[in-house]
Each structure stands twice: as structure tokens, then as C-alpha cells.
Amino acid sequence: MKIIVRKIILVLSVLTLIGYVSFGVVSKKINFIYQPFRADHLSLAFTATDSRAEQVPYLLADIKELKNGNNSTGVILYNDINKQKNLSVIASMADDIYISLFNQSQLTDDLSSKFNNNINIAFPFDLRFHLAHDSNVTLKYDKVNQSLNLVYKGQTLQINDDLKSFDDFVIYRLPGISPDSLIKVGELVVNLATYPNDLSVPLDQLTSQSFEIYRSADQNLLVSQNYSFEQGRWTPQVGDCSAYLPGDAAIKMDLIGNPSGGQALKISSTNHYACTFKPFSVSLNTNLLYVFSFDYQNLTGDEIRYYLYLKNQIDQTQEKFDSFNAQDRNWHKYQTVIKPTIDQADEMTVYVYAPSEGDREITNVYDNFQLGSYVLDRTVTLEGLKTDTNYGTNNVVTLKVGENNFRFPRTTTNLLKDFNPSFEQGLWDQEAGDCSNYLDGKPQFLMMSDIRATDGEKSLRLSSANHFACTIRSFPIVLTSDMLYKLSFDYKSIEGDKVQYYYTIKNDFGQVQEKFDSFEGLDPAWQRFEEIIDPKIVDANNFDFYFYAPSDGSVKITNLYDNLRLEEFAPKEIFSYFLYFNQPEKNSNNNSSTIIISSDSIWRHAVDLKNINSSFLLVYPEQYDDSWKLHTAQNTFTIADNLHFEIDGHGNGWWISVFDLCIDKKICEQNADGSYNMSLVIENTKFKKLQLVFFALLFIEFIILLFSYGKRK
Known part of the structure; x- marks a missing residue:
């Protein structure tokens, strides 16, 4: 036993000596990297x-x-x-x-x-912001100085008892741009003549591409083709562009006088889509941009609608459709930019509408259709713009002793409130859709209103025994890429335990952002779902939302849905403030x-x-x-x-x-x-303590060696 103890102490002594050498003697030869x-x-x-x-x-x-x-x-x-x-x-x-x-x-x-x-x-602190490479900036045109400015929008914050509004900050200027120019960055095109100075764009989309500046070339390529009804109607009779709707079409079309003394086209309907159209001869170049415009006046109802398509000799086509609400009964001008994607388009057909579905009378007046061409004037880049750095806002904040409170005064307005988000005006569709028609068998669905509700007196009841029953609503709302939004809805699981939703965000540039999610609804009581939406696409103007009862046939699923909300949550700029x-x-x-x-x-x-x-x-x-x-x-x-x-x-x-x-x-x-x-x-x-242990072990070993030597003597 004594021999074993001595061997253990001997091993420890050797390790001690190695440790001492490693941490002491040899270390003097080390060129230290971590110097004080x-x-x-x-x-x-x-x-x-x-x-x-x-x-x-x-x-x-x-x-x-x-x-x-x-x-x-x-x-x-x-x-x-x-x-x-x-x-x-x-x-x-x-x-x-x-x-x-x-x-x-x-x-x-x-x-x-x-x-x-x-x-x-x-x-006294300066309020600053961090400009990251993917921060959102607003494009604002300065007509006085004829410059396009990249602006970091100032926000309003409550700091302790004070409400402080911080100024916009111009981070970059593109000078020498005339007010009738078109600005193209990638697929994004801005018409300065009608631009409302509100487009928010992620900065990396601007810095990764050149700014193409186009100037006006031809004022109106349609000038000799009855563009303003001075030679009469485009078609002898008004057309019915929704003959599939029930009932006889109550539609009509007339020529009336316009404010300049010429003629304009008046078209109206009480139950169908009244329409008229005209093919125009054109010669469009894919290297140019074009501005299509017309004057309009809404007399009854509030919806303006048009459709156009381009065609070439080999029957390639390109189309564009838009529908929007008139704000008043006055004359206005509508403009949109067209970038030809087909070669040598030689025909452009234009349709205009009075689109009633029977719930109201719509009467619109149209006049002065134009198509102007724009040629590339110059290309510029954002030279010298610093990103991933900090900027001052020229605002001063002084802190008080103790607790300081910072708050963004957000609103809770439901952006969907005008579009039946809580089913108080009925269901979104007449019957449930089949969002899984690839599954076998005939779908067994039930969709109806239910009196069990959290907002108002009605909710949606959606049920399926074997397929994914769904219902969809398209909301024509604007979502900007510089804002976070809060999505929420109430749900109640009646049968099964699966809740599912899906949404898409779209813009006029063909960009789409989507989100699909499903989760277990285990609690039979009403529950609230919430999430934050961070739009990544520019100038989104449509929000499509789906509710589901997603059965795969193994179990019946019945869900109640109510109180769908989408609120502005916070501008992204506030998260970069310091x-x-x-x-x-x-x-x-x-x-x-x-x-x-x-x-x-x-x-x-x-x-x-x-x-x-x-x-x-x-x-x-x-x-x-x-x-x-x-x-x-x-x-x-x-x-x-x-x-x-x-x-x-x-x-x-x-x-x-x-x-x-x-x-x-x-x-x-x-x-x-x-x-x-x-x-x-x-x-x-x-x-230091470890070193003392090392020396103690050495001392013990030395004593044992002396003791052993004395006994041998």
C-alpha cells in the first residue's frame, strides 16, 4: 500500500514539475500576443x-x-x-x-x-441612427432643387413626458433630374410627374443597381388614332364584359362634352361590366420606357378600371390591368409606366369599364388617352454613400436621474376594417374552396356563419372531413417596406386540433411575399393568434388571406375564425435609434x-x-x-x-x-x-493557488523520500 501511495505522489510530482515549467520557466520565452x-x-x-x-x-x-x-x-x-x-x-x-x-x-x-x-x-445626448446596408429609405423628389433625395424618415417618440418628432434626414442626393423624368432601378420605375414622394425601398436594392434616368421623347404616339373621341365612339355599341353575371345587362354608353370643349366618353352600368375598347397601331421598343395615361371622372359609384394588352406579329402578348377607387367627382389624370417585354409590339388594345356587379350603379367618363415614349438619358450610381455606419439627426435628448421611459405611440387601427374582416357582412365566398384537390375522393366541406363570435355577432365556421377546406379574401391595402405590421385573428377548435392560415403580399412589380403556417389548437376556448409581418417587397398594394380546415381524411376538422386584424406596428427606423x-x-x-x-x-x-x-x-x-x-x-x-x-x-x-x-x-x-x-x-x-498546491506536493514528496532513505539506513 505504501508503494502505491508513493507512486501516486511521484506521478503528481512529475506533473507538478511539468506544470511549473509550462507555466513558469518556459513561458518566459513566449512572445505574448495578449499584452496589456x-x-x-x-x-x-x-x-x-x-x-x-x-x-x-x-x-x-x-x-x-x-x-x-x-x-x-x-x-x-x-x-x-x-x-x-x-x-x-x-x-x-x-x-x-x-x-x-x-x-x-x-x-x-x-x-x-x-x-x-x-x-x-x-x-446632452445626440439622437442618432444606424444606417445598415438593408435599411429602408424613402425616395423623395425635390422639385425646387431638381434632385432625387434618399431620405431616412424621422419618427415621433415619447421620451419620458415629452413627445418628440424627429426630422427626416437626407443621406444622399442625386442632382440635376428634371421633373418630367422617369427613374428606373432594377424593376422599380418612378414617374416623377405623378410621384407622391412616399416610396420606401431597402437600401441594398438601390446600392446594388444603377439609377437609369429617362427623358421624354415623343409626347403621344396615339395622337392620330381617335385618342380623345373627337372622331366618335371606339365601338358602335357598349359591350358586356361580364356576360356570365345573372340578369340582363343594364349598360349604356354616350359621348358628352369635356371641360376643354371637346368630347369625352361616358359609360355606365347598374349590374354588369360595361366596356368599350380600341386597338391602336404602335411600334414599341424594348429599350425604351412608355407612359400610358388617360383622364377620368367618376360620376356615380367609385371604381375606375382599365385593361390593355400588347401584341406583336408572332402573337406574343403582354398585358396590364388596374382597378382603383376614385376619390371624388372631379377630373383626374391616371398614369402608369410600361416596359415592353415582347419584341416589336405593333398593336396596343385598350379597354375601359364601368364595372358594376349589381350592388351599385357605376358611371365613369374617360378622355385623352396618351402613350409617350422615354429614352435613356444617363446612368448614375450612389458613389460615396456610406452604409453600416451611424448618422446624427440634429436632435438632442437629456436624460433624467433614475428611470427613463421610451415609447413609440403606435395606433391600433385595423387596416382591413372596410373589407368584412369579421364576417359581419357575410361569408367571404359562397362556398368553401378545395385547397387540396390532389387528394382522393370528393371533398366533404361545410362553411357557414356561426353566432359564437369575439368581434360582433358572427364568425366563420369552416369544416372538412377529408380535404383542405379554405376561404380567401383579397384586401386592396398598401403595405410599405419601412413598416412592421401586426397580424392577428381569433380561433376556436371545435373538432380536430389543427389551425392553418396562409397569406400573400403582392405589388405591381410582380414581387410576392408569402407565409404559410399551421399549429395545434388544443384549447377548446377562443384563442388569439398574433405575429409580426415584415414586408420585404416594395410598395405592396394587395394582401390575400386564407383560413383553412385542413383535414387529410384521418380526422374531421372544424374551426371557428373571427376578428382578423392587420395593424401598423412600428416603423423599422425606430429600432436603429440610439x-x-x-x-x-x-x-x-x-x-x-x-x-x-x-x-x-x-x-x-x-x-x-x-x-x-x-x-x-x-x-x-x-x-x-x-x-x-x-x-x-x-x-x-x-x-x-x-x-x-x-x-x-x-x-x-x-x-x-x-x-x-x-x-x-x-x-x-x-x-x-x-x-x-x-x-x-x-x-x-x-x-497562483494551483502553484501553491504544486509546491506543497513537491514538499510532501521530498519529505517522503527523506523518510524512506532514513529507514533504509
Whole structure:
């Protein structure tokens, strides 16, 4: 037994010797990568909504920019480790202070956040925003200066008791653009003559492509082809473009006078789609853009509708359809841009309508149809635009002591309210659709109104025994790509346990964004479903939504649905807002100071500081651990733990107060010029304790060897 114990101690002794050599003797030959340095630039980063540093990546990215040309930058992040640290002692000395406001990964229904200013930061902060490569900007045309501006929209925030409206910020200008130009970026085309200055576009769509600027060439290619009814009607009789509707068509068409003294076409209907059409001879070039326009006046009802298609000699076609609501009974001009996609189109047929389905009379007047051509004038790129960087808004915010509250005052208006979202005006369809007609068998569906409701007096009851029963509603609403939207609906599982929905968002450029989801409805009571929609496509103007009873034949599914809502939740810009303070003169770089490092081992470094004039942050960029300590060379004083910070989300840093060490405790050497020299040691106490264990084992082995030798004697 004694032999076994001695062998164990011998092995430990060898390991001890190896460890001592590794951590002591050999380490003197190592060229250390992680050398301590004095931080000449100090930044503090706070987050109002979350304590985790990784939740403010744009702040980290900006702070890292400071380090590109200066490896003596220290960044203290207000994370879990730093919550109990003495930040107040260094807040007044920091060069930069950052405070984020809102966190998109933690969306609260009231869009609020808090920042506890318990260290009494009393500086005036600039409100800034981070412009990422995929941030949304608004295209705004300045008619006075004839420039197209890329604008970061200012928002309104409630900060404590004050409601602050922040200004729009122009991040880029394209000068020298006439007001009758067309601007084309990829598939996006803007007609400045009618542009309402409201188009929001992801910035990376603009920076990845050139801006093509087109100028007007021909005013009207239809001028000799009865474009304004001065030679009479286009067709002798009014047409019925919805003969499939029940009943005899009550439609008519007449020529009437227009405000300029000429003729216009009046077309009306009370139950069918009254229409008339004309084929125009054209010669369209795929390298040009064209603007199609007409004048219109709505006399009864509110819907204007047209349809056109292009055709060439080999029967290739291209079509365009639009329907929109008239805002009043006055004359207006409609314009749209056409980009030919078929070669050498030589015919353009135009239809106009009075589209009644029997629920109302519609009477429209049309006149002055035009097709103008535009040629490419020049191509420009966004040279010099800086992304993934921070911009100021020229707005100042001062924090109060204690809790500060930030809130976005959102509205809760249902964007779908005019389109029967809660089934109070009946079902969306006369019968359920089959959204799984690939399944075997005849579908067994039931769709009806139900008196069990959460909004009003009716809900939708949708049931299926073997297929995916569905119903759809198309909502003609505008969704902008710079806004987040909140989708919600109520549901109740009657039979089965599967709830399912699907939606699509579309725009006039052919872009589509969609989402399909299903989940278990285990609770038989009414439940509320909510999610945030982040539109990625530009200028969406249609929202299609489906409800399902999705049975595959194994179980019958019956669901109730009610209270479908879509609300504006928050503009995306607010999530890039942060507060920033800069005081570059407070912690000025002292070029005369020097730092000398000598390392006994990887766990102990002597740090000699020369010609120190002011307090500073000493950084040791090894992995942060509270076992790292900083003390004087004589070990008479140790820097307090609440002045030991995690730096850059990784390393160690200690705040060195010249007053505490040199003036109060008098442990520094003062130079003739009033500066100070100090000798400090960075040491890891875990390794120090381990070293004591090593030496103890060596001592025990030595005693055992002596004892064994004495017994042999």
C-alpha cells in the first residue's frame, strides 16, 4: 500500500514539475500576443431593453470602427457582468457613451423600453441612427432643387413626458433630374410627374443597381388614332364584359362634352361590366420606357378600371390591368409606366369599364388617352454613400436621474376594417374552396356563419372531413417596406386540433411575399393568434388571406375564425435609434506616457507605467474572468472588483484612478513635471493557488523520500 501511495505522489510530482515549467520557466520565452495596454479611447455602451451585449450589434460594429486605426480602444458593455460595477466613476471620463432605445428581437405590444440612469449621466445626448446596408429609405423628389433625395424618415417618440418628432434626414442626393423624368432601378420605375414622394425601398436594392434616368421623347404616339373621341365612339355599341353575371345587362354608353370643349366618353352600368375598347397601331421598343395615361371622372359609384394588352406579329402578348377607387367627382389624370417585354409590339388594345356587379350603379367618363415614349438619358450610381455606419439627426435628448421611459405611440387601427374582416357582412365566398384537390375522393366541406363570435355577432365556421377546406379574401391595402405590421385573428377548435392560415403580399412589380403556417389548437376556448409581418417587397398594394380546415381524411376538422386584424406596428427606423454622447477632450491621449510589460508566466505580468497624468483604463485582452486581479508590485493594494470590467465583450479592464493610487494612497512615484510612475501586477489567483498546491506536493514528496532513505539506513 505504501508503494502505491508513493507512486501516486511521484506521478503528481512529475506533473507538478511539468506544470511549473509550462507555466513558469518556459513561458518566459513566449512572445505574448495578449499584452496589456492603456486604453487611450474609452467607450461605454448601454442597452435600454436588454442586458446582453450581443443584442446591440450595430453599436458594437460602430465601436469596432474606432479600433481599426487605434488598438488602444476600450469598450465597456453594460452586460450582466457589469451590472454591479462602478460605472459612475468612469462615466464622466468616457470619450463616448452609447444607449440603444428599442430592440427588434423583444417586441412589446406597447413598444416601450426603459433605461435606469442610476449613475446620473447628465450629458446632452445626440439622437442618432444606424444606417445598415438593408435599411429602408424613402425616395423623395425635390422639385425646387431638381434632385432625387434618399431620405431616412424621422419618427415621433415619447421620451419620458415629452413627445418628440424627429426630422427626416437626407443621406444622399442625386442632382440635376428634371421633373418630367422617369427613374428606373432594377424593376422599380418612378414617374416623377405623378410621384407622391412616399416610396420606401431597402437600401441594398438601390446600392446594388444603377439609377437609369429617362427623358421624354415623343409626347403621344396615339395622337392620330381617335385618342380623345373627337372622331366618335371606339365601338358602335357598349359591350358586356361580364356576360356570365345573372340578369340582363343594364349598360349604356354616350359621348358628352369635356371641360376643354371637346368630347369625352361616358359609360355606365347598374349590374354588369360595361366596356368599350380600341386597338391602336404602335411600334414599341424594348429599350425604351412608355407612359400610358388617360383622364377620368367618376360620376356615380367609385371604381375606375382599365385593361390593355400588347401584341406583336408572332402573337406574343403582354398585358396590364388596374382597378382603383376614385376619390371624388372631379377630373383626374391616371398614369402608369410600361416596359415592353415582347419584341416589336405593333398593336396596343385598350379597354375601359364601368364595372358594376349589381350592388351599385357605376358611371365613369374617360378622355385623352396618351402613350409617350422615354429614352435613356444617363446612368448614375450612389458613389460615396456610406452604409453600416451611424448618422446624427440634429436632435438632442437629456436624460433624467433614475428611470427613463421610451415609447413609440403606435395606433391600433385595423387596416382591413372596410373589407368584412369579421364576417359581419357575410361569408367571404359562397362556398368553401378545395385547397387540396390532389387528394382522393370528393371533398366533404361545410362553411357557414356561426353566432359564437369575439368581434360582433358572427364568425366563420369552416369544416372538412377529408380535404383542405379554405376561404380567401383579397384586401386592396398598401403595405410599405419601412413598416412592421401586426397580424392577428381569433380561433376556436371545435373538432380536430389543427389551425392553418396562409397569406400573400403582392405589388405591381410582380414581387410576392408569402407565409404559410399551421399549429395545434388544443384549447377548446377562443384563442388569439398574433405575429409580426415584415414586408420585404416594395410598395405592396394587395394582401390575400386564407383560413383553412385542413383535414387529410384521418380526422374531421372544424374551426371557428373571427376578428382578423392587420395593424401598423412600428416603423423599422425606430429600432436603429440610439443616444450618443462624445467628449473627446475629457480623456485625451497622453502621448508622453509609456507602458513596459515583463511577464513571469502567462498568469502573471508586471506592468510599469511611466509619466501618467490622468486616470485611465488598463486593458488586458485575455478572456475575462474575475480571478484576474490587479495589484501593486508590493501587493499592498488591490484594485477593487467593482472597477474590474469586461472589455469588448471579452477581455479584462481595470479603472486606474490617479487620485486614489497616487494622491490618496501615495503608492506612486511622482516625477518633476507632476506626472506619476506606478508599478502594478496582473495576476490570476486561480493559477497562483494551483502553484501553491504544486509546491506543497513537491514538499510532501521530498519529505517522503527523506523518510524512506532514513529507514533504509
